[in-house]
Amino acid sequence: MTHKSHRYQRAHQRVDKSRLYSLEEAVEVVKSMESVNFDETVECAVQLGIDPRHSDQQVRGAIALPHGTGQSRT
Structure with a gap:
């Protein structure tokens, strides 16, 4: 161990x-x-209890991260 x-x-x-x-x-x-002295990552798993085969139960959306994705525009 x-x-x-x-x-x-x-x-x-x-x-x-x-x-x-x-x-x-x-x-x-x-x-x-x-x-620790850096920003740690936390993962979260959520069980919504929906059936993705039904169109009325799909979860869609978008969020804006407070500091962006870390990628710069060119």
Whole structure:
């Protein structure tokens, strides 16, 4: 078994795996675990419970990222 760092172990103790967190609570927990000097990435998976074969249940949309995509226009 591999050794986990002290930072990882402290972060792991802050999360109760048997509990379901609301989105706001989960964001607060993740923000409280910041431990590095760069912007960390957080992935989120959401199960919407829709059937994509039905046209009335498709999810479409666009968002504007606050700092863009990092690509410059030429």
